[in-house]
Structures are given as C-alpha cells and as structure tokens.
Amino acid sequence: MTVQRERLEADVLIVGAGPAGLSCALHLANLIKKHNESGEVAAGAPQLSAENIYVLEKGREIGAHQLSGAIMNPKALAELVPDFQKSAPLDTPVTDDAALLFTKSKSFRFPLTPPPFKNQGNYVVSLNRIVKWLGGLVEKAGVNLFTQFGGASLVYEGEGIGGVITEDKGLDKNGNPKDNYTPGYELRAKVTVLAEGPRGSLTKQLVTQKKLDNINPQSYGLGIKELWDVQPGRIAPGYVAHTLGWPISTDMYGGGWIYGLSNNRLSIGLVVALEYADPLFDPHAAFQIWKTHPFVRKILQDGKLVRYGAKSLPYGGWYSMPRNYVDGALIIGDAGSFLDSQRLKGIHLAMKSGMLAAETIFEALKASDTSSKMLSTFPRKIEQSYIKTELWQVRNFHQSFQHGLFPGLLHSGLQFITGGRGLIDPMRAHAGYQAYKKIDGQPAPPRFQGDGKLTFDRLTDVYHSGTRHEEDQPCHLIVRDLNVCSTKCVVEYGNPCQYFCPAAVYEIVKDNDGQPRLKINAANCVHCKTCDIADPYQIIDWVVPEGGGGPNYDGM
Amino acid sequence: MKILVVTEQRQGKWNNTSFETLAAAQQIAADASSTVSALVIGKGVGHLAEELAARNVAEVLLVEHDLLEVYTPDGYCVALSQVINAAQPDMVLFPHTYQVRDFAPKLAAALAKGLIGDCIGYRNDGGKLVFVRQMFQGKTVSDVTFQGAAPWFASFQSGAFRADSLAAHPSGKAPVNKVAVELKTEQIRTKPLELFKEAKSSVDLTQAPLIVAIGRGIKAPENIQLAQTLAKALGGEIAASRPICDEGWLPMERQIGSSGQTVAPKLYLALGISGAIQHVVGMKGARTIVAINKDQNAPIFEIADYGVVGDIFEIMPALTEALEKAKFA
Numbered sequence: 008m009t010v011q012r013e014r015l016e017a018d019v020l021i022v023g024a025g026p027a028g029l030s031c032a033l034h035l036a037n038l039i040k041k042h043n044e045s046g047e048v049a050a051g052a053p054q055l056s057a058e059n060i061y062v063l064e065k066g067r068e069i070g071a072h073q074l075s076g077a078i079m080n081p082k083a084l085a086e087l088v089p090d091f092q093k094s095a096p097l098d099t100p101v102t103d104d105a106a107l108l109f110t111k112s113k114s115f116r117f118p119l120t121p122p123p124f125k126n127q128g129n130y131v132v133s134l135n136r137i138v139k140w141l142g143g144l145v146e147k148a149g150v151n152l153f154t155q156f157g158g159a160s161l162v163y164e165g166e167g168i169g170g171v172i173t174e175d176k177g178l179d180k181n182g183n184p185k186d187n188y189t190p191g192y193e194l195r196a197k198v199t200v201l202a203e204g205p206r207g208s209l210t211k212q213l214v215t216q217k218k219l220d221n222i223n224p225q226s227y228g229l230g231i232k233e234l235w236d237v238q239p240g241r242i243a244p245g246y247v248a249h250t251l252g253w254p255i256s257t258d259m260y261g262g263g264w265i266y267g268l269s270n271n272r273l274s275i276g277l278v279v280a281l282e283y284a285d286p287l288f289d290p291h292a293a294f295q296i297w298k299t300h301p302f303v304r305k306i307l308q309d310g311k312l313v314r315y316g317a318k319s320l321p322y323g324g325w326y327s328m329p330r331n332y333v334d335g336a337l338i339i340g341d342a343g344s345f346l347d348s349q350r351l352k353g354i355h356l357a358m359k360s361g362m363l364a365a366e367t368i369f370e371a372l373k374a375s376d377t378s379s380k381m382l383s384t385f386p387r388k389i390e391q392s393y394i395k396t397e398l399w400q401v402r403n404f405h406q407s408f409q410h411g412l413f414p415g416l417l418h419s420g421l422q423f424i425t426g427g428r429g430l431i432d433p434m435r436a437h438a439g440y441q442a443y444k445k446i447d448g449q450p451a452p453p454r455f456q457g458d459g460k461l462t463f464d465r466l467t468d469v470y471h472s473g474t475r476h477e478e479d480q481p482c483h484l485i486v487r488d489l490n491v492c493s494t495k496c497v498v499e500y501g502n503p504c505q506y507f508c509p510a511a512v513y514e515i516v517k518d519n520d521g522q523p524r525l526k527i528n529a530a531n532c533v534h535c536k537t538c539d540i541a542d543p544y545q546i547i548d549w550v551v552p553e554g555g556g557g558p559n560y561d562g563m
Numbered sequence: 564m565k566i567l568v569v570t571e572q573r574q575g576k577w578n579n580t581s582f583e584t585l586a587a588a589q590q591i592a593a594d595a596s597s598t599v600s601a602l603v604i605g606k607g608v609g610h611l612a613e614e615l616a617a618r619n620v621a622e623v624l625l626v627e628h629d630l631l632e633v634y635t636p637d638g639y640c641v642a643l644s645q646v647i648n649a650a651q652p653d654m655v656l657f658p659h660t661y662q663v664r665d666f667a668p669k670l671a672a673a674l675a676k677g678l679i680g681d682c683i684g685y686r687n688d689g690g691k692l693v694f695v696r697q698m699f700q701g702k703t704v705s706d707v708t709f710q711g712a713a714p715w716f717a718s719f720q721s722g723a724f725r726a727d728s729l730a731a732h733p734s735g736k737a738p739v740n741k742v743a744v745e746l747k748t749e750q751i752r753t754k755p756l757e758l759f760k761e762a763k764s765s766v767d768l769t770q771a772p773l774i775v776a777i778g779r780g781i782k783a784p785e786n787i788q789l790a791q792t793l794a795k796a797l798g799g800e801i802a803a804s805r806p807i808c809d810e811g812w813l814p815m816e817r818q819i820g821s822s823g824q825t826v827a828p829k830l831y832l833a834l835g836i837s838g839a840i841q842h843v844v845g846m847k848g849a850r851t852i853v854a855i856n857k858d859q860n861a862p863i864f865e866i867a868d869y870g871v872v873g874d875i876f877e878i879m880p881a882l883t884e885a886l887e888k889a890k891f892a
Contacts, residue, residue: 013698015705153699192698456860466839470821478815478822519783528809530822 012172012193017061017151019368020171020196022158022209024064025073026134026354027340028202029141030087031361031368032062036148038369055372057149061194063173065157065534067475067555069142072204072534074232074318074563075134075354076264076274078126078247082393083358088144096136099269101126102245107302109253109263114302122423123349126247131266131274134354135563157551158209159191161199163216167334167379170195171209174551182481197377198368199336202361205319206536207342208550210329214338219329223436225344226322226405227540228261231294231509232276233468234562237310242267249351254296257412259283260405263297265306272313272562273306278351280322281541282409282439286446286503291317292455295462307461315463315471316560317509317535322348325402326433331389332382337364345394349401349419356394363388400427406434409442443543446501465511469531473559474510476530476552483552484512484527484538491544492525500543507541509533533558564597567624567652567714569643571660572603572611573634574758580658582726584719587685588656589619589730594687600624600652604642606632609739616737619730623739624650630746636666637751642744643670649742652714654692659718671716678716679707683723766800766816773799774828776819776846777807780835780856780875784812789879790834796886799830804842820845834875838863 019035021028036057048054066072078101084091091097104126106117146152159174170193177188201210205227214220246267255261261279268274277294298307321327321344328344331337339345339360346353367385371377389395403422407429408415422429457463463471486492496502497515502525504513510531515523534557539549568588570581588599598621603612605627612625626646630638647655657663659681671678683704684695693706694717709715768774775794781787787801794801801817808818819826820842827848834855836842839862846852847866854867855875864870871878 013705015698151703153702156699189700459862459865466841470840470844475822526806526809 010175010190012190014193014195015061017194017196018055018059018372019061019198019200020194021060021062021200021202022171023202023204023207023340023342024062024066024069024142024145024152024154025138025202025204025340025357026141027342027345027357027361028062028200029138029145029361030083030358031200031202031339031365032060032145032150032152033141033148034087034362034365035060035369036145036150038365040148042369042373052373053375058151060150061196062145062150062152063156063158063171063194064152064154065551065554066154066557067559068139068154069152070135070139071559071561072557073134073138074230074316074558074560076230076232076266076276076351077132077134077137077354078129078266078352079132079134079137080129080352080355083355083362087358087362094140096133096140097130098132098136099130099244099267101129101131101247102243103247105246105248107248107250109250109297109300109302111253112301114250114300124249131245131247131268133268133562135560137354155554156192157554158203159551161209161212162193162195165334168199168213168336170199174554176553178481178553179479180481185479197335198371198382200364200368201336201338201342202340203342205321205341206539206549208539208548210338210342211539213333213336214329217330217333219331219333219338221326221328221330222433223323223326223406224438225327225329226409226436226439227281227319228278228322228348229281229290229317229319229507229509229535229537229541230276230278231291231317232274232315232563233312233471234314235273235275235307235310236313237271237273237306238308239271241271241306241310242273244269250297250302253300254293255279260408260412260415263294263303265303273310275303275307278320280405280408280439281319281507281537282437282442284442284444286443286500286543287449287452287506289452289455289506291465291468291509295455295457298461304461312463312471314473314561314563315468316558316563317533317537319536319540320353321346322405323436324348324405325398326406327436328398330386332379332385334379334382335377337367337382337385339364345398347397347401349404350397356397359392359394360389363392363394402427403429403432403434406436409436440541440543440545443500443503445499449501451501465509466531469510469533472510472533473561474531474533474557475559476532476556478530480553480556482527482529483550484529484532485548485550486525486527487546487548489525491546493523496544497523504538504542504547507537509535509537513538564592564654565650565652566592566597566599566654566656567647567650568599568601568656569663570601570603570611570615571658571662572605572608575605575608575611577611578658578660578662579726580660580719580721582729583721583724584656584658585615585618585620586726586729587719587724590724590728591654591685591692597653600650602626602646604631604639612739616739617732617735618737619732620737622737625739625741626744627741628744628746630748630751633755634662635751635753635755636669637753638746639666640670640673641746641750644673645744646742647674647714654713654715654717657716657718659720663718667716667718674714676714676716677709677711678718679709680718681720682707682717683720768800768802768817768819768824768826771800771826772829773797773832774802774819774826774830774846774849775799775832775834776802776804776836777834778804778836778842779806781807781812782835784810786876787812789876789883793832793879793883793886796883796890797832799828799832802826804836804839833863833867834879836863837861838866
C-alpha cells in the first residue's frame with residue numbers, strides 16, 4: 008500500500024518529551040526570544056520562531072512515560088529555569104543518605120556513605136511531575152507539543168536525516184486500515200533531535216545505519232519500581248537508601264533503592280544490569296524477593312501499592328556514547344548515553360545535553376547551516392561542560408563490574424584515586440546479551456507468585472502501571488523469526504524473554520501438538536525496551552505502537 | 564465565483580451534513596460576491612430538489628438516472644464529472660461523509676484536480692481562499708490552499724458549520740434545472756447489495772443475568788463448544804478472559820475485564836479462569852461468583868462465593884447434563 012502522507016516543515020523536531028527533549032525545546036525557545044528582541048534581527052539576521060519547534064511525545068500526556076527513582080541534581084534546572092524553586096514540584100530535599108549492605112536477614116549500614124552515594128543538595132522527586140511541569144513551561148514558550156504521536160521512522164536525506172514519519176493510526180491487527188485510519192505525518196525539519204530515552208527505536212536505527220557506536224557498545228540496566236503509601240512515621244521525607252547485596256548475587260551488578268517522598272509516599276525499586284549469565288533470571292521476581300528483606304518489609308508493612316513501572320537505563324557512560332551528530336540530527340539524553348552510572352544520576356546530564364544541543368541548533372539556524380560540520384560543535388560543547396567532567400571520572404566504572412562485584416569494587420576503587428583511569432583505560436565492554444550461559448537442560452524455575460500484600464505477580468503489578476493500548480492494532484514488538492523462539496531459543500536459553508520482561512508481555516504457550524509457541528501480549532507493554540536489549544539473538548525490534556498507548560506513570 | 568454544493572441523500576432521505584455544507588458555501592459566497600448552486604443526485608429525488616430551492620441558492624441542479632438510484636462510486640463519478648464539465652463551477656463543496664470519502668477523491672483525480680478533505684473552516688486571505696484542516700488529532704490546524712486552475716474541490720467536516728444559519732431564498736424559490744447525464748451499466752463496476760446496518764454489538768453482556776466465562780483452562784478453541792452448551796443449558800451468555808479473545812477464539816465484544824466489558828450479572832460462572840486483577844475488575848460486581856479451576860491457589864477463589872477445585876472438562880458436561888435433566892424433570 009503506497010501511502011500519501013501529509014507533510015509539514017519545522018525548523019526543529021524533537022522526538023521525545025522527557026527531561027532532555029523538553030530542556031532542549033525550552034532553552035532554544037528562550038534563545039530565540041532573546042534573539043528576536045535583540046538588535047541582531049533589525050540588523051538583518053533571520054527572525055526565528057519557537058512555533059517552528061515541534062516536540063513529539065508518544066505518551067497519553069506529557070510525563071506519562073517518565074519513570075526514574077528519582078534523585079535529581081538541580082544543577083541544570085537552575086541554569087534553565089533560574090527561579091525553579093518557586094514553581095517546580097521538587098517534593099523534598101535529601102535529608103539522609105545511607106548505603107546499606109543486605110544479607111538474607113540482616114542489613115549493615117556503611118559507617119561512611121561512599122562519596123558517589125552522597126546526595127546533599129539534591130532532591131527526591133517524581134520525574135513524572137517534574138516533566139509535566141516542564142512541559143507546561145515549554146508550551147507557554149510557544150513550542151508545538153504533540154502528545155500521542157511517536158516517531159515511527161526516520162527520513163534519510165543525503166548523508167543525514169531530514170525528519171521523521173509519525174506512526175500510522177487506525178490500523179487493525181493485520182495492518183489494514185480501520186474507519187479512523189490516519190497515515191502518519193511526514194515531518195521535515197532542519198534539525199531532528201532524538202531524545203527518545205534509553206534504546207530509542209529511531210536512535211537504534213540511526214546508530215546502526217550510520218555506524219555511530221563508540222568503542223564500547225551501550226550497556227543497559229533495568230529498573231523496576233513501585234510507589235507505595237506507607238503508614239505514617241515509617242520513613243522520613245528525604246530519606247535515601249541504596250542497598251547492595253542480597254538478593255543480587257555477587258556475579259551480578261545491581262541494587263535496591265528506598266526513597267522517602269512527602270506525605271508518607273515511598274519510592275522503592277531494584278536495578279539490575281542486563282548482562283547476567285543466567286537466562287532464567289527474573290528481575291521482577293528478584294525485586295519482589297528484595298521486598299521481603301526484614302529491613303524493607305518493616306517499612307512496607309500495612310502499606311499500599313500505588314503504582315508500578317519499569318524502564319531501562321544506559322549504563323555505558325563516556326566510552327559508550329554514540330557519535331551524537333550527523334547532518335540534520337543530534338542525539339541527546341539517555342538515548343545519547345548521558346548518564347552517570349556510578350552516582351545513578353542522569354536527569355541533570357540529560358537536561359544539560361538538551362541545553363547544549365539547543366545552543367548548537369540556535370547557532371546553526373542563525374547561520375542557515377545544519378550540516379554535520381556545523382552540528383559538530385555539539386560534542387565540543389559537551390567536552391567543555393561539566394558533562395565531560397562528571398562522566399570522565401567514571402568512564403571505566405561500569406565496565407569494571409562486568410566481571411562481578413569484587414573485581415568491580417577493586418577496579419572502581421583504583422579508578423577513584425586515579426581520576427577515573429584505573430588499571431586499564433579505556434576498559435572495554437561487551438554487549439550485555441552476550442553474557443548468557445546456555446541452560447544445558449536446566450529446568451525452568453517455578454514462577455514467582457505474590458502474596459498479594461507485600462509481593463505481587465507481574466500481571467498485578469502491570470495493572471498498577473496504568474498501561475493501556477488500543478487492542479486492535481499491529482503488534483509493536485516485532486520478532487523477526489518466530490522459529491528461533493520455538494526451536495532454537497527454547498533449547499539454548501529457555502526463552503529468557505518470559506523472564507526478563509517485567510510486564511508479562513512474552514509468554515511461551517504450548518500448542519495442541521505440544522509445540523512451544525511465543526505469544527506476545529503487546530497490550531501489557533510498559534515501554535521499558537528490555538526485550539530489544541536483552542534478547543540473546545537480537546531479533547526483537549521494539550517499534551512505537553499507536554500514539555497514546557503505554558503506561559500512565561502518574562506520580563512516578 | 565461559482566460554487567457548487569453536492570448534497571447527499573440516501574433512499575430519498577437527507578444526510579443533514581449537506582445543509583451545513585450549504586451554509587458554508589453561502590458564507591463563502593457572501594464574502595466573495597459569488598453564487599451558490601446546490602446539486603441533488605439520485606433517482607426520484609425531485610422533491611428534495613424542490614426543498615433545496617427554497618434556500619438562498621442561485622439554482623438547484625437535479626441529476627437523475629436509473630443507475631443512480633443506488634450509490635456506486637463509479638456511477639457518481641461518471642455523472643458528476645459530466646455535470647461539472649458542463650456547469651463549470653469554480654469550486655465544488657461536499658459534506659465530509661463516508662460516502663464522500665469514498666467517491667470524491669476518485670472524482671477529483673478523474674478531473675485531475677486536488678481535493679482538500681475534512682475542512683473545519685476557511686479564510687479569505689487577500690482574495691485567495693484558504694481552507695483550515697485539523698492536524699495531530701485536532702491539537703493544531705493547518706492552512707491549505709489550491710494551486711492551478713478551477714474547479715477546486717473541498718469537503719467540510721460535520722459540525723464545522725451550523726445548518727440553522729442557512730439563509731432562505733430572498734424571493735421565494737430558486738429554479739430547479741434537470742441535468743441529463745449519460746451512464747451505461749458497464750461503466751459501473753461495483754454491484755451494490757442490499758443496504759445493511761452493522762449490528763452494533765450482537766450481544767450486550769452488561770444486561771445478561773447469567774454469564775459463563777472461560778479462560779485459559781479451556782485450552783483449545785474446539786473445547787469452547789462444551790462451555791457454549793453449558794451456557795445454553797443455563798440460559799446464559801458466553802464470555803471470556805483476555806487470552807481467549809486475544810487468540811481470536813471468541814470475538815472481542817465477549818471479553819470481560821479492564822480492556823473489555825464490565826459486568827455485574829446475577830451469576831458468573833468462571834471456568835478455568837485464574838483471576839488476574841485485569842479480569843477481576845470487570846466482574847467482581849457479580850452477585851454470585853462460582854469458580855472452577857484445577858489450581859487451588861488460583862486468585863479467582865479469593866473472590867468466588869463458591870469454588871470448585873477440579874477439571875472443567877469433567878465438570879462442564881456433567882453440569883450440562885444435570886441442568887438438562889432438571890429441566891425435563
């Protein structure tokens with residue numbers, strides 16, 4: 008079917024309204040306003056307009072797909088919105104930061120909180136609320152913000168990118184148009200900014216197509232989070248704890264968090280690096296088991312689960328940062344590896360990367376030149392900013408842990424004293440999915456069943472993510488060869504998709520003839536991208552479903 | 564400027580969006596010192612043409628032919644091409660109906676013209692007409708205008724103009740002019756069948772007093788028959804949890820739960836349903852819940868009033884038999 012698409016032209020098209028994308032939009036709108044009011048325009052410089060900035064967001068509303076712990080360093084926000092303390096929903100400043108070591112039944116607090124875990128001056132926030140608030144400022148600045156529209160494919164032009172095609176709406180399961188069929192728009196832009204978050208589907212296309220990978224492939228973690236309302240007095244607002252150890256074995260990288268928000272609300276979660284050896288490992292179950300630790304159980308007792316969600320995060324850091332500029336496009340935020348995996352901080356770096364992108368674009372628009380030569384000032388700006396300073400110190404951090412906790416601690420200790428260099432610099436990393444060991448006939452473990460009070464099965468948790476999709480639409484999880492699942496993967500790795508997916512999307516069912524078959528419950532998907540990352544054969548492509556589908560991370 | 568409005572009728576009854584489009588045409592004409600003609604197409608629709616003549620129009624074109632009695636895209640396209648070529652309007656306006664969506668693009672293409680579909684308004688931009696269309700699901704609008712020579716084609720969205728703003732004819736009545744068209748049977752490639760209305764939903768589960776619902780425990784589509792027989796014996800409706808409808812074993816309208824129907828029958832018989840929260844939210848309002856499941860730990864038993872830990876394939880036929888016996892006893 009050839010489709011005639013409506014075409015629109017913009018100066019700047021930003022894909023994804025997260026902290027990076029919105030900071031880029033707001034900073035650029037501010038620069039344009041200043042420019043238009045300055046003498047430059049009167050002197051003949053081109054007039055620019057914030058109305059020619061478009062932002063696409065696949066979520067139902069701004070913030071709907073935002074999930075983070077979250078502790079925010081307000082550094083970048085203070086630059087972007089100098090009086091942010093007056094209106095930003097900051098929730099609560101960090102008052103206490105503990106590093107805890109869990110054994111099965113005990114917990115030990117490190118007498119001194121290691122420097123990376125220090126959070127004085129930071130805020131415990133709901134990223135969903137911060138982003139919603141930021142979205143309001145962006146709209147007020149005159150930027151066109153389109154929710155419920157995702158970037159489905161890139162428009163290649165010359166050596167680079169000419170824009171994006173949004174997803175087709177109103178297609179049925181088999182891809183045939185329904186009554187409400189509307190083909191995606193072809194949005195042309197002088198600069199396209201990919202701010203899709205970790206493992207963005209367009210970013211993946213672009214990085215592969217143009218071979219933009221750095222010396223290390225990107226490493227990822229999966230964060231699983233629950234928001235609880237707990238009994239009064241259980242936890243002080245601003246209390247922050249990170250846990251190491253049980254139930255995460257020492258050959259894996261990961262840990263838990265407990266953050267106290269205001270009004271007896273609690274953010275808890277578990278992060279694991281998606282580079283473990285056991286293909287039958289179930290991160291969601293590990294999180295549920297973590298909650299049964301006496302330390303956590305005591306806090307949650309008689310509390311109530313409010314919301315659930317999961318999201319991947321890029322761990323790779325400096326040496327995994329893809330080349331972030333091509334003709335007509337930039338990559339920012341988590342999509343561009345702007346995250347400090349040691350301090351577990353990405354929000355301020357994402358925002359800063361967006362702001363530096365805005366400055367780059369502003370200069371390019373003024374010069375009417377958006378070629379890669381002009382945009383190559385973006386990485387230079389990063390080099391000169393605190394993004395480089397912060398990420399450079401930890402450039403080998405995550406790689407150290409690819410061989411387990413103890414070598415990791417040793418290496419990272421040495422790196423700490425040598426300003427990040429350590430014993431080997433640059434330290435290489437392998438893609439996480441390569442770490443799987445074959446199951447060798449190992450039987451599948453029984454699935455985790457929750458008690459319905461403290462612990463939950465995945466379907467119950469997914470219910471609390473508020474996830475909703477139009478049911479009658481093509482599956483947005485494209486498995487390139489289903490035979491691999493039912494013949495090869497089942498023998499070699501025991502279909503790890505059933506275990507790593509925190510939303511019970513992937514399910515192996517037995518047909519009448521006893522043959523295993525992959526059933527994809529796409530409507531459960533919380534858009535965490537884990538399947539695209541952790542599939543051992545790399546044959547799953549996560550593509551955007553019909554806009555508006557996905558989780559509703561209110562308050563997350 | 565000569566504006567022609569193509570109205571829509573079916574079996575001699577108006578599609579009322581036609582009048583909204585006529586109102587739009589009158590407004591455009593008032594702005595640009597133009598004339599408006601209205602067109603009625605069909606067979607035996609003279610009375611509709613007379614009705615239109617009472618409005619403020621320059622003339623009404625009546626296009627009738629045996630082959631236009633029932634709508635076909637080919638018939639309309641051939642006939643209207645002839646009328647447009649003869650009448651030479653500058654602009655042709657349509658109500659944006661399903662029928663117009665079907666034939667108008669074809670008509671415009673046959674005349675090598677553009678069509679601006681689904682407009683919500685217009686502006687007169689220094690003598691040039693600019694049409695306004697919604698984009699991004701109404702979050703923004705775009706201005707669209709024509710290039711090239713007339714006639715130009717556009718359609719207006721239902722509700723974009725008010726039919727009650729339609730002006731009456733100033734001096735009583737406009738002339739109705741019949742326009743003859745040549746149309747041959749072989750030009751019409753579609754064979755229209757009898758009109759039908761799609762059944763809204765053949766079943767309204769929300770009104771069913773007894774529901775027999777099946778889940779994954781049914782295992783295969785051929786086993787659904789057993790549950791259906793039981794439902795029939797009970798005088799209840801069959802329904803299902805998500806996986807069953809997802810597989811296409813039962814239609815989507817029979818799905819109970821957060822992404823399906825919410826029901827509160829007198830009796831809800833849950834067969835082989837585990838009771839995931841997504842399903843439970845759609846049926847927990849049932850007065851009596853009876854659950855049969857072979858897994859005694861299935862969460863459905865937490866909300867069931869009566870629970871049977873057992874094999875549905877043993878119980879379903881036995882229950883059906885008992886019910887049949889009771890009926891004849």
